[in-house]
Amino acid sequence: MATALVSTELPLELVARGKVRDVYDAGLTEGEFAGALLFVATDRISAFDVILENGIPDKGRMLHGLSEFWFELLTPSVIESHVLATRWDDFPESLRTRLADVRDQVDGRAMLVRRANVVPLEAIVRGYITGSGWAEYRRSGTVHGVTLPAGLVESQEIPDGPLFTPSTKAEQGAHDENISPEKAAELVGADLAQKIGESARALYAKAAEHARSRGIIIADTKFEFGQVDGKLILVDEVLTPDSSRFWSAADYAPGRGQASFDKQYVRDWMKEHGLDTAAKNGTKVTLPDDIVQRTAEKYREAFRVITGREFA
Ligand SMILES: Nc1ncnc2c1ncn2[C@@H]1O[C@H](COP(=O)(O)OP(=O)(O)O)[C@@H](O)[C@H]1O
Ligand SMILES: [Mg+2]
Structure with missing residues (x-):
């Protein structure tokens, strides 16, 4: 199994780290991409308001792919979205050059989006x-x-x-x-x-x-x-x-x-071990390998069933 990417380090200005996403200013100043954010889905997972110590391998790429699928189906027909580009190949060349050395942290898990209030x-x-x-x-x-x-x-x-x-x-x-x-x-x-x-x-x-x-x-x-x-x-x-x-x-x-x-295995395991209140007392939570693997399979299944194609 691939290793999980729990945190990205990109040569861009970090705007925010959420529970799951690392958000950067893409540093673009021209054309349709001016001011865009690079919105990167990591493999972090949270449950009961705690971010767990280990991630779920490829979870971020599956979330990215699912969001991409839904954006295509729902926008702009229902409403416009923040999406500017979801694929590495569609990023401006200057950005691809800047991120060439860290492409493995970006490709397939990052989209360029309009910065919104x-x-x-x-x-x-x-x-x-x-x-x-x-x-x-x-x-x-x-x-x-x-x-x-x-x-x-x-x-x-x-x-x-x-x-x-x-x-x-x-x-x-x-x-x-x-x-x-x-x-x-x-x-x-x-x-x-x-x-x-x-x-x-x-x-x-x-x-x-x-x-x-x-x-x-x-x-x-x-x-x-x-x-x-x-x-x-x-x-x-x-x-x-x-x-x-x-x-x-x-x-x-x-x-x-x-x-x-979703995270049923994670939630059940945390409850079983009295960790569902970990957020309150600042306890760090590390999932055992079998829970990580079964959860990864669940995300993979969600991707497969909804998009109708195998997660590659
Ligand atoms: N187009 C956008 N412009 C600015 N911020 C955004 C945009 N889209 C999403 N966000 C914010 O980026 C963050 C995404 O990171 P995430 O890990 O999902 O955070 P959270 O812990 O709040 O769920 C959220 O705080 C979300 O409100
Ligand atoms: Mg979120």
């Missing part, structure tokens, strides 16, 4: 009731403050269609907070919140239709939006196992939790 909302869309939505519903009959009909069971498809259920974007290590659409409107303005809600639901609808044709249910997902010259665009990654819950349609049954394509 990211709207401080996680634009979550839920088609099915699960996770924190299910927990809230059991307590109060609501999901993000929105009242739903009584008598829903765990993992049930939400009657009357997918809900826009935003959350705040917390600082690293902190928990995002679920909020109502009204609260989102207070935070970012009614017009912007409305546009984001509409776009997020339209993106979800089109993606869910594609996924369904491949035997996958997208239970819920999270988009991010940004503004460039006053225009709203889709940013960040799109519809990967890190930002979405994918379920197998063949195995789906309401009334219980569903096995998913």
